[in-house]
Amino acid sequence: MKRKSYTDALTTLAKGTDAGLxxxxxxxxxIVNSEEEVQxxxxECRVIGKPLTFKAGGTSLSGQTITDSVLVExxxxxxxxKISEDGRSATFPCGITGDHANRLLKRYGRKLGPSPASIKSARISxxxxxxxxxxxxxxxxxxYHTVRSMRxxxxxxxxxxxASAESRRYFVESHPEWVDGLLALRERVKQNPEMEARIRHKYELKNTCGYGVNSLVDYDDPVDILMHLMIGSEGTLGxxxxxxxxTVPDLKLKASALLYFPSxxxxxxxxxxxxxxxxSAAELMDRNALRAVENEPGMPETLRTLPDEAVALLIDTSANDKQTLQKQFAEIEEKLSSVHTLYPVSFTTDPELYATYWRVRSGLFTSAAAGRPRGTVSIIEDIAFRGDVLxxxxxxxxxxxxxxHYPDAVMWGHLLDGNxxxxIFPDVNRSEGVEGYAAFMQELTDTVLRHDGSLKAEHGTGRNMAPFVRQEWGDDIYLLMKDIKKLLDPQNLxxxxxLINDDPQVFIKNLKRMPLANDLIDRCIECGFCEVQCPARNLTITPRQRIVIYRTLSAMAERGETDTPRYAGLKKAFQYKGNETCATDGLCGTACPVGINTGLLIKELRWKENGKAAExxxxFIAKDMDSVTNVLRPMLSFVHGVSKVIGYGTMEGITxxxxRISGHRFPLWTRYTPSGARKLDYTTETPLPGQPEMVYFPSCITRTMGPSADYDDKAGVTEKTISLLHKAGFAIRYPENIHRLCCGMAFSSKGFRRQAKEKEDELNEALLKISDNGALPILCDMSPCLLHMRETLDKxxxxxxPVExxxxxxxxxxEFSPLPITVAVHSxxxxxxxxxxxxxxxxxxxxxxxxxxPMEVTCCGWAGDRGFFYPELNASALRMLPTSLEEATEGYSNSRTCEIGLTMNSGISYKSIVYLVDKVTRKKEEL
Structure with a gap:
């Protein structure tokens, strides 16, 4: 595969972004996918003397993964x-997320030791x-303490x-100057008892400020020293x-207590x-932090009544059996008996309450960042102190x-570690804000070091703390760190x-501006948590990157630069990479710390771009849905009929x-494109005495699209759903004028707001009438349509x-009679x-x-009808699906359009879950 290299304005700006300031x-x-490509x-960079920077998930907070030279992603x-049989040892490549690794380890009752808050997006390297x-x-x-080997x-x-004796031996023989240099650095520390004692003392606390010089006192072998120097080196050594x-144990039973203290x-x-x-954890939350989340749904009422100086501590403990857990409760309560708390210590094992407590903790940064003044940046600092001075x-x-002037700063952390x-939210758009931040950082440094603390406990040094490394460590150890860099990266590439920078002002240079662009995305802090959910992440750009480009275009427009070549180039590239390949599925909002659904921004752009002809x-379609579906059904069936005569391969070649000739305007047709559905007689049924009633609203998609060539059952989704409902003994009501009805989602996703609202109102009235104003449950056979209905119709x-x-x-x-088969499901x-x-x-x-x-698959990228016109989005989103199916021979979901793309890209046929349930069930005899 050819290495992917980009120099265009949009890609370099978009991918050059990380979570820092x-x-x-x-x-x-x-973009590299192998060790050979990295080499x-x-x-190339060694020959031309061009610096390069490595980037994984881009969640670094201190400016570690940005550059104005070559970025290697x-x-x-x-x-x-590779995971051992007992899960105690696990080998992961650099590119998978920590969350992915933990989901793989869960079956062994194990997990990774490191657990950063960004673990769902942060990658192993x-x-x-x-x-x-x-x-x-x-x-x-x-x-540092859980890595056993690395490549x-x-x-x-x-x-x-x-991990290879041969590789280690080759390194020692081929790099004598590095081996001797590492051993000389180690000896330099050993010959200076004061330096060695200082290093040991500093690493009794969490400390990621500067290089991990503890490797020089903890290890004798030069390869072990080198490997541990790489940990925390932020891509500056290799x-x-x-x-x-x-790996570490992931104990089954978990409990927590939320304690409140006066100060x-x-x-x-x-x-x-x-x-x-x-x-296992003791998480601090100060009063500002609690105030940030106290009005969120499900939060304890107690939060709103706490005194102004109060703080909370979330204590977590776990075990593999109830008896041990109870002993741990008693021990904790006894040890804390002499400490003043506002309420008695009380542990819970209730999963819902446990989740609520942790939602308080995890919601802190979310709510604080969401409520920051518009246009400010979000900066998270990270310090640690010893328990006796904490x-x-x-x-x-x-x-x-x-x-x-940061009185509203939200403070939280891992208090067991003093971490x-x-x-804080400085306004770096103004010089006063930058100067204020600089003065604050200097006084913060002085304060932390006066208490013998760590300036960076776990977020890394980056550019943000690089000017203060010497101040924390002193001249001798700082020079030792500089010599490590010089030895292992002599060209400073x-x-x-x-991590090492002698410019005292570097921490306030090249600050990221946050121009106001749109209320939908102004709260974005560019953390990148959204990216793992985006179906376009490996094809074009991600939600974070869409926001970066949109902000840039908005700022350029504000400055009157719309006639410049750069603006024109960015806008043109954004049309495909930002707009046309956005699925607008909204999953990014579920991962975003501040709940931003970038799909809404793209829908707004589509609404603004819709011309009069499109409107x-x-x-026309909205007003005459019945006629449109009447035309589409025979057209879909006709193409399948011709294909049976000339061959599906020939027809696919033609389409x-x-x-290609139409430039994506003619939809891509394959054998997996549905034929036309049968037009059914949706007449409301008269119930028998005692027979339960319900309302069935077949979506316009399932009323139009029937089986495709891969189906072994020629009944469409609507027919199969009706069959299953009758088997379960239901009498079915159908809304009036059903062939005209649509939930409006198809119009909304394309930015046709007025038409969407018309269809929503029409359906709302029909469903209220047929359900006796909501007295009866209503089934819609398409999950995406149902969600849109929940968001827009009468509560x-x-x-x-279908699943629900x-x-x-x-x-x-x-009565279920399960089959001896393996099936795949797609959520x-x-x-x-x-x-x-x-x-x-x-x-x-x-x-x-x-x-x-398959855990690697999120949104399938079909996105309504987008898969017909941009099948590359669907293919990219499902690239990991075929290798994740294990021995599955059938696939099931709950969206007819998504099932097209799933079938196209998996090698097995996907159908609605109602087909599977209908196949394995029969009516209970007593009904």
């Missing part, structure tokens, strides 16, 4: 996963390169596998391509006693924040200016040609998609957003011996 635009972006780029196909830790108590489970590529292109971890000092008094207990230190830090985060066509209506209706109303009316975007995924998997599990639900 700086903006640099790379000259070019290279090629390194060789890890692609989606990098490496393979980034987690290790920043020495991530997270809420797990202590440094025992951070990256790494050095600046001269050498590949070193630290490229980490694969990591083997010693932060008194909360800090609980830390030393808690360290003597079996506690109360005084945090009190002093709070005073520094107030003195520099605290806080977020790798991520220059990060007239949309109005592919038409698709009196009780609306269900079957699960909630039909299980006790059917559509709407299924995921409605929280129905677990029910889908459980329902399939009642029908088949084994159920596969």
């Amino acid at each position: 700086y903006r640099l635009i790379p000259e070019r972006v290279e 090629e780029i390194l060789a 890890i692609g989606p196909d990098f490496g393979k996963i 980034g987690i290790v390169a920043n020495n991530a830790s997270g809420s797990s108590y202590g440094i025992t489970y951070n990256s 790494l590529i050095l600046t001269d292109g050498t590949l070193l596998d630290t 490229f980490i391509s694969e990591v083997t971890f010693e 932060i000092r008194e909360a800090c008094q609980s830390i030393l006693p808690l360290r003597e207990c079996s506690v 109360g005084d230190a945090l009190t002093d830090v709070r005073e520094v924040l107030a003195r520099h 605290v985060h806080f977020t 790798l991520n220059p200016g990060v 007239r066509i949309a109005s 592919r040609g038409l698709f 009196r209506l009780h609306l269900y998609e 209706f079957i699960y909630d109303f039909m299980l006790d009316r059917l 559509t975007c709407s299924t995921t957003k409605m929280g129905v995924t677990a029910k889908l998997q459980a329902l399939a599990g009642m029908c088949a011996a084994k159920v596969v639900s």
